[in-house]
Amino acid sequence: MSTRTIIIDAMRRVASEQKKTLAPLEDHTQLLDIGLDSLCFAILVARLEEALSVDPFGLSDEVELPVTLADFVRFYEKALV
Amino acid sequence: MTVPRLADIARTIVADRDGALDLGPGSRGCASGATVFGNAGHSLARRSVLIATRTQRAAARAMVDLDGLVGRMTIAPPDLTHQDLASVLADAAVETIVTDDPAAYAGLTPSVVALGSSTATAGDARRDHDTQWVMLTSGTSGRAKIVAHTLAALTGAISPVRAVDPGAVWATFYDIRRYGGLQIFLRAILGGTGLVVGSEGEPIGDHLRRLGAAGVTAVSGTPSHWRRVLMSRERGAMAPATIRLSGEIADQIILDGLRTAYPRARVSHAYASTEAGVGFAVDDGLEGFPARLIDEPTASLAMKVIAGTLRIRSNRAATGYIGQAAASGGMTTLADDDGFIDTGDMVERRGGRCYFTGRRGGIINVGGLKVNPEEVEAVINAHAAVRMSLVKARRNPLTGAIVVADVVLSDGGCDEDATRTAIVEDCRHRLERHKVPVLVRFVPALALTPAGKISRTDG
Numbered sequence: 001m002s003t004r005t006i007i008i009d010a011m012r013r014v015a016s017e018q019k020k021t022l023a024p025l026e027d028h029t030q031l032l033d034i035g036l037d038s039l040c041f042a043i044l045v046a047r048l049e050e051a052l053s054v055d056p057f058g059l060s061d062e063v064e065l066p067v068t069l070a071d072f073v074r075f076y077e078k079a080l081v
Numbered sequence: 082m083t084v085p086r087l088a089d090i091a092r093t094i095v096a097d098r099d100g101a102l103d104l105g106p107g108s109r110g111c112a113s114g115a116t117v118f119g120n121a122g123h124s125l126a127r128r129s130v131l132i133a134t135r136t137q138r139a140a141a142r143a144m145v146d147l148d149g150l151v152g153r154m155t156i157a158p159p160d161l162t163h164q165d166l167a168s169v170l171a172d173a174a175v176e177t178i179v180t181d182d183p184a185a186y187a188g189l190t191p192s193v194v195a196l197g198s199s200t201a202t203a204g205d206a207r208r209d210h211d212t213q214w215v216m217l218t219s220g221t222s223g224r225a226k227i228v229a230h231t232l233a234a235l236t237g238a239i240s241p242v243r244a245v246d247p248g249a250v251w252a253t254f255y256d257i258r259r260y261g262g263l264q265i266f267l268r269a270i271l272g273g274t275g276l277v278v279g280s281e282g283e284p285i286g287d288h289l290r291r292l293g294a295a296g297v298t299a300v301s302g303t304p305s306h307w308r309r310v311l312m313s314r315e316r317g318a319m320a321p322a323t324i325r326l327s328g329e330i331a332d333q334i335i336l337d338g339l340r341t342a343y344p345r346a347r348v349s350h351a352y353a354s355t356e357a358g359v360g361f362a363v364d365d366g367l368e369g370f371p372a373r374l375i376d377e378p379t380a381s382l383a384m385k386v387i388a389g390t391l392r393i394r395s396n397r398a399a400t401g402y403i404g405q406a407a408a409s410g411g412m413t414t415l416a417d418d419d420g421f422i423d424t425g426d427m428v429e430r431r432g433g434r435c436y437f438t439g440r441r442g443g444i445i446n447v448g449g450l451k452v453n454p455e456e457v458e459a460v461i462n463a464h465a466a467v468r469m470s471l472v473k474a475r476r477n478p479l480t481g482a483i484v485v486a487d488v489v490l491s492d493g494g495c496d497e498d499a500t501r502t503a504i505v506e507d508c509r510h511r512l513e514r515h516k517v518p519v520l521v522r523f524v525p526a527l528a529l530t531p532a533g534k535i536s537r538t539d540g
Contacts, residue, residue, distance in 0.1 A: 018514065032285055032313055038305060038448050039515055042479040046519045057334060057478030065311040065338055 003080060004073045006051055011036065014044050027070035034069070054079045084232045084271075086149040086208045093269045095141045096295060098280035098287070102138045104145050104270070124177075125151050125194065127210060131175040133157040133166075137257050137278040139181040139196055141266060147179065148232065149208025155215040155227070156258050159281070165217070165225050172227050172404020173215055215403065216260055218355040228355050229400045237381070237397035238359035239268050252277040252292050252321075254302030254310075260355040261328050265301050286315040293318035301325040304335045305448040308479055311338045320345070325362070327351040329446060329481050330437045333368045340366060356415050357422045358397030360384070369436040385421065390441050391428045392421040439474060439482075443537040447515040448480035454537070457484060457518065460511050466490050466500050471527050471535050472518065486518040489527055497523055 008025055015022045015036060022035045036044065049055045056079035057065075066072040092105040130151045134140045140156065147154050155173045157166070169175065170191060178186045183195040214235055217225040251269045255262030257278060269276035277295045279288055289310065292300065300321045302310075307326060310316050324339055324346045331350035339348045349364035361382060363370045375384045383394040394416070402413045415422045427438045439445075445452040454472035461470040468491040474482040490500065501521045508517040528536040 017509075030286075030314055032309070038309060038479055042448070042477045042483050043519045045479055046475065046477060046483050046485075050520065055478070058476075064341060065308070067312060067314045 003052070003077050007048065007073055007076060010044055010047050010051065014040050014047070018043075025069055027068065029069045030067060031069065031072060048076065052076060052080060084236050087145045087232075087270055088148065088208060090273070091145045091270050092273050093141075094275050095138050095269075096275070096277045096291075097136065097138050098283050098291065099136075100138075102142060104141060125179075126207070127152040128176045129153040129155070129174050131155045131157055131169065131173065131178045131191070132180075132258075133161065133178055133186065134181045134196065136181065136280070137262075140258050141276075141278075143179050143196055144266070145270070148212050148214075149210055151212055152210060153213045153215055153229075156217075156263070158217050158258050159256050161217070161225075168404070169217065169225070169227065213400070216258075216263070216355055218260070226355075226402055227404045229403050230358075231400060234358055234397050234399065235263065236267050236271060237395070238264070238353075239271050248296075248298065249274040250277065250295055250297045250299070251275070252295070252297040252300045254279060254288075254300070254306035255328070260353065261301065261303070264353070264359065285309050285313045289313055289315040289318045293320070297321055299323035299325065301327065303328040303449055304331050305329060305480060307335055307339060311335075311342055316342055322346055324348045325351060327353050329449060331368060332481075334478060336366055336368060354424055354426075356399050357393045357424050358395055358399065360393050360395065360397075367434070369434045372430055372433050372435050375435065383421070386428050386430070386435075387423075389427050389429075391424045391426045392417075393424055394420040394422070398422055443473060445472075445474040445482050445484055447482055447484065450513075450515045452484055452516045454484075457486065457508065457512060457516050460508050461486055461488060461504055461518075464500070464504055464507060466492060466495050467504070469527055469535070471537070473537070475520070480515075483519045484516060485520040485522070487522050487524045487527060489525070490523055 011022065011025065011034070018040050020035050020040060023029055023033055025034070045055070045057060054076065056075045066075045095102045095104060125147065128151050130147060130153065132140055132143045132147070132154060134143065144154065144156070153173060155169060155175060157169070161169070170189065175191045177192045177194055178189065179194050179196055180186055181196045183193045186193045211231065214230045214232060216228050216230065218228055249272065251265050251274055253262050253265040255265065257263055257266040266276060275295070277292055277297055297319055298321055300319070300323070304326050321343065322345065324343060326335070327350065336348060336350070339346070347364055348366060349362045351362040352360040352370070361370065361374055375386065378384070381396050385392050399415060401415055417423070425441045425444070427441055428435050429438050443454045445454060457472040458470045461467055461472070468489045470489065471487045472484060475485045477483045488504065504521055505517065
């Protein structure tokens with residue numbers, strides 16, 4: 001499964017558990033407009049760390065936080081290399 | 082230190098999404114000494130008053146007008162629940178509620194004075210009293226704690242009014258009805274600068290564009306507030322010269338993120354709490370704080386670490402708790418015999434630097450919301466298949482921490498996935514959402530202390 005698919009599946013699961021409605025998930029969709037609040041993102045990042053064994057936010061040289069969905073996927077892909 | 086009455090010095094313009102409010106004397110449209118409450122101002126003198134407003138602007142107006150006039154001014158936070166309202170009215174012995182929403186408080190025992198409904202006519206309301214300022218702080222469970230301050234203590238960390246910088250504009254992501262936001266409000270009033278506040282339900286992008294348009298020069302918020310800013314495409318809409326973080330542990334990730342996004346800004350993180358007041362600010366861009374702050378006490382700040390938690394003695398500390406937290410309606414002092422307040426924040430010293438490692442008793446801070454692990458454990462332990470559980474914090478880049486649980490099953494043979502789902506479902510039904518464990522891990526055993534309690538030291 002691609003990183004993108006894993007991330008989008010995880011987003012859908014968090015949204016459904018937290019009773020949030022997701023915006024259409026396009027590459028250019030801004031994370032803050034996706035329909036997930038801070039707690040949802042916190043859960044998402046924790047789940048992805050379990051699934052992918054990586055926390056790109058914790059890497060010291062990564063200081064540019066992702067803004068769009070495509071940024072977010074790239075953020076994880078880079079950390080997985 | 083004597084602090085002038087806010088009404089005598091205020092010239093701040095407070096702006097939110099819906100407009101701006103001039104707190105200066107000209108805007109009050111009346112002689113010095115008058116109040117926006119008109120003749121009601123007389124009856125408010127020396128009273129115990131609750132400020133409960135829909136907007137921060139209205140609260141700002143009321144605080145400026147009531148300082149020096151009323152005996153006790155309790156400031157209701159924006160999310161005060163009906164349950165908490167009843168206990169606050171009783172504990173703070175509230176006689177009058179000042180509000181921009183009088184219908185919401187009709188039928189209660191205290192009288193209600195509507196803010197802004199009357200034109201000021203009384204020119205002789207005398208502000209000759211040192212008003213007690215009272216704030217609410219969220220407890221970990223049950224009732225909010227009610228904390229009393231003097232204006233001198235609240236403003237103790239704000240340097241004396243300097244030559245006013247006409248270009249300075251402060252903004253805060255906090256609500257000014259909480260300690261962190263009130264600091265910025267008072268800073269703006271004492272410094273004679275503008276202040277931009279948030280509006281309920283405003284998207285972060287709109288808020289940032291508004292801050293940019295207002296030309297804000299200094300902005301404060303919690304690390305969680307700032308993480309949201311850094312995730313917004315509009316983060317470049319403002320260019321503050323000063324960035325301030327407080328209220329949660331500022332880790333290296335958020336400090337580095339801010340330095341990258343705002344290379345010209347001076348980024349400082351402050352340690353403050355409603356009870357202990359403003360402790361200190363650090364602006365070297367590194368997490369933690371220099372150990373010399375502990376080793377070299379000053380007249381205004383002394384700190385020590387006892388049993389792993391930080392204790393602070395400062396002239397900015399609260400006077401005490403009032404109401405139920407106090408013995409019998411009086412005031413409980415917060416400090417020990419030497420004047421130190423136990424902050425409950427755990428500190429670890431490594432070389433010349435001290436680092437915050439969390440809260441004593443394992444209290445977990447999820448994006449500013451506190452979680453008592455024992456409350457969550459009680460829900461998990463109620464499950465038939467569970468022998469015991471340990472709920473603890475796990476570091477998280479978005480909310481600082483999240484809640485996770487280690488669970489020991491009483492019967493090794495049960496279906497783990499089904500049990501995990503059932504535990505989480507139970508938690509969702511019975512707990513607020515930030516208290517529900519994000520990860521549930523099954524472990525063979527939990528470490529116990531010599532006293533037979535679950536060990537919480539390795540959280």
